Each structure stands twice: as structure tokens, then as C-alpha cells.
Amino acid sequence: MNLTFLGSGSFGTALAVIFSNYDFKIKMFDRNMDVVNGINEKRKNIKYLKNIHIPEKIIATNDINDAINNSDIIFFAVPSHAVREISKQIKDKIDSKSVIVCLSKGIEQDTHKRLSEILEEELPHNPIVILSGPSHAEEIALRKPTALVSTSKDMKFAELIRDTLSNDVLRIYTNSDIVGVEIGGSMKNVIALAIGIITGMGYGDNSSAAIITRSLQDIVKMGVSLGGKLETFFGLTGIGDLIVTCLSEHSRNRKCGLLIGKGMKLDEAIKEIGMVVEGINACKIFYEIAKEKNIEVPIIESLYEVLFNNKDLRSIEGKLMSRDRKDEFLKI
Template identity: 45%
Template sequence: MKEEIGILGGGSWGTALAISLAKKGYSVDMWLRDKKKCENIIKTRENVNYLPGVVIPENVGITDDLLEATTNKSVIVLAVPSHGVRSILDTIKENINKDQVLVNVAKGIENDTLDTVSQIAKEIVPDAKYAVLSGPSHAEEVARDMPTTIVVASEKKEVAEYVQDIFMTPKFRVYTNPDVIGVELGGSLKNVIALGAGISDGLGYGDNTKAALMNRGIHEISRLGIKMGANIRTFGGLSGIGDLIVTCTSMHSRNRRAGIKIGQGMSMNEAINDIGMVVEGIKTTKSAYMLSKKYKVKMPITEEIFGVLYENKDVKQSVINLMLRDKTHEMEDLSYNIDECW
């Protein structure tokens, strides 16, 4: 296969995708910032920090040189945390040409600008072909060839279908979608709700509570998404309710695990340190809260989680606040139309 692929980021997801693509026969270079970690992976063929016990194929090159990982590559995968994407793109922008495809797999929204990764990419490398890959996909399972379905979104159909062909395997099914902003928002904002689901677990609440958080959470995500130009149907798909389910219910989810620790009494920083890896939902909660104010969208769950994380609100009081909100119709955004014929 002539395509060569560069993966920027050697965390669990970047490593899992590198393994999947290498098993398919592609030549892959994976970039890590830390030289010592690179040397250790080269020596052991294992990323012990993120995917212990999973062998990394020999056709995955490991490097700490960004230019090596991006030069002459058909596809460049952005697998760094979302808050690091801008600096990475600034560094490599002169090395990206119009024939390469940027595939973002990070899930987050920049705090300072409230930009999604596609918006950052358009600003820094406006001529690049861009796609976002998202959906219910724990790296721990993908790396071990457990059947997984995911979605790729791009403004250009041919780009989405190209990425679909690159990534699809008998164990990794890829769908296409034209709704870039919807897929990005679904993948990012579900982490906020997963923090809430974890907090609920940490408080000792049950399935009823989690179901309520998930259901009302997708309503919040959809409301904001529509205001930002997304297609509501995207939030019923893999990057919406699909990713929300897996992130709110699995112990693979760092966001849920961090939420559990906060529900049990840890501070936000204590929970992050205890997890020992990036918890995207922490920063995304701040961005989501600010976006709700910018677009004047009701997001009560997000608002309470923001209060717990950034304003030291009591978590039990936040639950009471949610339960005792003003009475409303379940389909509150449509209630005026419904009431006319009810």
C-alpha cells in the first residue's frame, strides 16, 4: 500500500489507531513528545503507560521528530489532546500540503477561543483537507481487535470516503457523515455528561440517575449543536448517543472515572492527578459552559458540573438544583407547537 500515515500523539488512542492501521499493512510513524518514552517503546514494542500488554507491530515507526512524522505522509492523524492541537499545527503548518489529509481524533473545545479543532485547522492550515473521526471507541478494545463502529465527517464527500477506506477493517467499521461540527460537538460534549455520570456513581446513586443524566444530557448537547449549525440527526448517531452511552457507562472512560473520584470527595485537581492521564471533559466543561452563555442555550447539567469543578459547589446540592428546576415539558423546545394541538 502506497499510503504512509503519520500519527501525532502516542497516548492510548493514537497507539490503538497505529496498531490497527499497521495490521492493515500501512507504514505508520507515531510521534511522541517524550524522547525516553519513544526509546522505551522502540525497545519493548509496547506502550506500557497506556496500553500495557498490547504488542505494537514492527511497521509502526516511533519518533520524537515532528517533521519525520509528517513529511511525505498521505494522512496525518491529530491524536494529541485538543488543547495541544493549535501549537502542533503551528509547528507543522509549513510541512502540510494540499494533498495530505488531516484526520482529527481529539475530542475537545479550546478554552480561550471556544473553537473546535476544525475551526482551528481552518485558521492555521486553511487549504488542508480535513476530517474528524469519532464515536464509541475505547482504545483498549480497538487495540485488541474488538468489533467497533465509528464515524468520519468531512465537508467533502471524497475526503470522508477516502478516510473511511483507510481506516475500515473487518473489526473497525467506519460510517461517513457530512456534519463536521455536529460530530465534533457530540464527541466533545459527551465527556461533560460522562463526568456527571461518574459524579453520580461516586455519590452512590443508581441507574435511574445515570439514565436521567444521559437522556437530558443529549438534549443539552443537541440544543447547543443546533445553535452552532449542526444537524440534529447527528446526535442520534455514533458520535452522539453512541459515544455518550459508552463514555458514561464504562470504566475505560477517564471522564467517568474522574467523576467518580469527585463524587467521592476529591477535588478536580486531585482527581486529574489520580487518573494520571488527560481528562478532556475537565477543560471541555469550561468551554461548554461559555458556549451556552454565548449562544444563550439552556444547559443545566453542564452549568452544575461547571459549578462543581470551577466554583467549588457542593455536588449533592447540584443534584438538588437539577431536580428542583422549574417544571417544564419533556420536549421543552417544541412545547409551544405541541400545546397547540394537545
Template identity: 50%
Template structure:
């Protein structure tokens, strides 16, 4: 397959996907602002900052010039955190054309507008089809060819199918799903629940507590997702329950690791600093708190976590608040 793919952002997941595609024989470009990342990739064949000890093939080239990186590319992957998506999309809007597919691998919603990331990209780059790739996929495992399953979705499913063909390998299986709202919302809200699950672990609670958080968290994902137009079956799938499981249980998960630190009494700012990368669950919690208030959707875990993260509430008191709510029927509280 003759294809050039450019990753804008030299973080862990973008680099991992670039390595995977390079092994397929594709030409891969990576653009990043950090000159040390570029030098490490081009000279040392390793991304020491974000994905150490993984060899990067020679058909991966890193660039500091964004125009040079995207020129002639068939696919442009926005491999940056959610809060940078609009800025980056606006930056490349005049550099891309309708024959190029833009892929988003970020998980979240825009804090100010509360729009899904595909909506943000479409506003800034209306000439290109936008595809979302999402699912339970830790970069560290993808880079090592550990079997992984994800989903692609788009308002233009022909483009989604093209990305399925380009990215799929015998170790990286891709399903299509026409429910772009459900896929994006599932990927965003699960970070909130993973942060809460990490706090539970940090406090020292056990498997019973985490199981309850994950299960009731799934109800919150489904509730807000359906309210926004997503389909219930999506939340039972790869980008719903699948992504929730891996993010709540793995030490690869920066949201869970940050939560553990917060549960141990570390401040939110210090926990984020120690993780060394963006903790999407913190931004997502603030955004979805605003959204659930606006839409009048019940999200008690999100509400209590918001108090812990932004209002100084003690995490143990937050758990007590959740456990002491009025009695309800589980079946009728989905």
C-alpha cells in the first residue's frame, strides 16, 4: 500500500501508531514543537521523552516545520491533547486540501464550547473529511505489537473505511461504527471514571469499590451519551465498556495514575506534574460537569469528582456522599 501518513504531535500514542504503520511499509512523518523529540527520532531512532526503549523504523521521519510535514500526505493525524485540537486545526487549515483525511485520536470535548472534537476540527478544516479513531489502546502496548482492537467513525464513513484499511494489521484490529457521537462521548467520559477509580485505589479501597465505580460510571457514560444523541449499544462496545475497563485498571493509564496520587493526598497540580503528560480526565470532568448541568443529566460520580478536583472536597467525604444518596432501583436508574 502506497500511502504517506503525518502525525502532528510526537507524543506516545502518535509515535506508537507511526511505528505500527512504518512496519507495514508506509511512509510516516511526525511533526513536533520539541526539537529534542525530533532529534531523538531522527538520530537515535527512539522517542526518549514519550516512548523510551522502543526502536523507531527508518521510514519514520520527524520534522519541526509543519508545512513540510503535511505536504503530500494522504492522512493527517492530530495526535495532540484535546485542548490543543482547535489551535492545531486552525494552524493547518490553509495547508490541507479535500483529498486529505484528517484523523483525531484525542479523547475529550472542548472545555469552552462543550463541542465534540470532530465538530471542532470540522469548523476549522471544513474542506477535509474527519475520522475519529478511538478505543482501549495504550501506546506502550501498540508499539510492542500486543493485540489491540479499536473503532473508527466519521460523518463520512467512506473515509472511515479508508482509515480502517490503512491502519489495520493482524495485531491492530479496527471495527467501524457509524455512531460518531457515542464513540467520542464514550472515549471522553471514561477518563473521568478512570480518575475516580484511581482515587479509590489511592485511598486504599478494594476491588468492590472499583467495580461499583466502573459499573455506575458506565451508567453515567450511557446517560449523557444518549442525551447527546449517541446509541446505547455503542457504550456496551469497544469505545464504551472496552475503553473504560482498560483505563480504570491499567497502570499505563495516566488518568488512573493521577487519581492514585490524588487519593494518597497529593494535590491535583502536583499529581499532574508527576505524571508528566496531560491528564485528560481533569479537563473532561470540568467540561462534562458544565454539560450535565446544562442538560440536566444525573452524573453523581462526575459531580463529586468535580468537588474533589476543583472545590477542595476530601475524597473520602466524596465517597460517603455517593454512598449516602437516596435509595434507588438500579434498573430504572440507567
């Protein structure tokens, strides 16, 4: 079976390395010839996972047509804002039997559409699968056991991906709630930014636990209002993704928040991270959706004020702590 990874970021690279141990032929596409040459000649990804050896079985190319030729499964491993652009590039060139697996997490800025909706628009003849869950590339590449979730509008393809790609490193579950899986996977990046900020400000475990659990209320309200199922947000792409992204040293969203919490400006923090920080745009998008739908999401609203209106961090803290007293649990 032929696998193609569009994008050679850390997550795509890690999965390619794992799958190379099994009966797959693997190609990776990247526009950067230095990255391509590094993979093919030095067996290293010079930008991501620099200490991980890339097996000879993995071939890199900067020719997207070559990458997708005769591919059975095509993984989108690009930042969320590039999904539509890449889809347009390949839409008239791929076989309708190729299964599209989206590894990216996010919502489109202008349309507020989920990534599966974008892929359906641009690649209407191909089955679309979302593969998500609490998974840091750094640990996958080191063969540390990881659980993921596969979902699709046509669940036979989600099951195909589960059964084809599960192995002794990756345990893949299925979940028919594609909306909930995508919303949970996108919103957790926003909360990780908030956790990084309060940690950078000097707060500890009590504060982090409060933000994580209370933010789950924001995620549930948003997700259910958009058509997701309540139980999904208590699974791998809900609380699972929150835990791994908010608390891990590998999380770029948390790292970015840490820098902001220590006093760095947003643009400076992004430059320091050196990779796409998905939670920043996601915060703006979910803030806009909440306003449109009249959904109260206080943690996201507070983070928006910090990121985009330059509000003082301490004043936001006071606003959150002085909100009206209420019962802990939602009535949905």
C-alpha cells in the first residue's frame, strides 16, 4: 500500500517513521528542497524531529504530482490554513479511490468551516477521514504508545484507516461524531495557550486544573451548539487532547503562552516558537463564533482580550475570578 504525506512537519514525519516499519511504501512532499534533500541524503528532517533517523524506505520530493501518484492514502500534514490551497493543487490529479486523511487541526478563518468541510468542497470525489487525538510527534517517533480517533461521514473509511494503520505504537479508535472530534481537536490549542500564560505568570497546579476543567465547559457549549455530541468531549479528542496539549513540554501552544505570560509580545512569542501556533487563530475564530451564536465562553473571551486587545493579564484574572456565582455543571 502506498502512503503519501503532504507536509513534512513533526507529526507527519513521526507517523511516516512509524509506518515505515510495516508493509507500506511512503513518500513525503515538501516545498523546501533543503528539507527534501535532508530526508533523502542525510536521513534527517532538518527542521523537525532533528534527532530522529528517517528510514531509507521513506522518499521525499518537492513534486506534489510525484508524491500523490498511485497513492492509496494521502495524509494532509500541513498547517490548517494551507489545507484548502493544497487541496486545490491536487484536486484534478488524484485518483478518486485515494483516501484523504486529515492530520491538521483547525477551523478556516474566513468561512469558519471545519477542515473536513473544506476537503469535501475541494475533493468531492474522495473519501475524507479525520485522524485526531492526544498525540505529540516527539513521543510517537520514539515509539511511545499513543491512542488516536478516526472519524468520517462515511464510517467504513474511518474503520478502514483504523484497521489499516493500527499497530503496536498506535491504537486507533473510531467515533462517528466528526463535528465533535474536529471541534475538540481545534479548541484544545486555545486552552493550551491560556495554560501557558498563567504558568508564565507564576501560577501553579491549582490554577491550571481550574482552567482546564472549566475550559471543558466552553468546549462542550461550543461543540454541542455546532452539532457535536456531548460524550465526544469526554473522550480522546476532548479531555484527552486537553491534557496532552495543556500540560506537555512538547506543546507549541503552551510554549507560546508561557512566553506571553512572562511578558513577551505576541509577535515576538510566535517568532520565538518558529512554528505555526494554531491556537492563536483558533482563539479569534471561536470568539467570533461565540458572538454569532450568543454562547458564553469566558476563558476564550478572556484570552481573546489578551491576544488581540492587549488587555492586561492581571485585569483578566480579576474579571474571571469575580464572575457571577453559579452551579458547576451545565444544563445542555
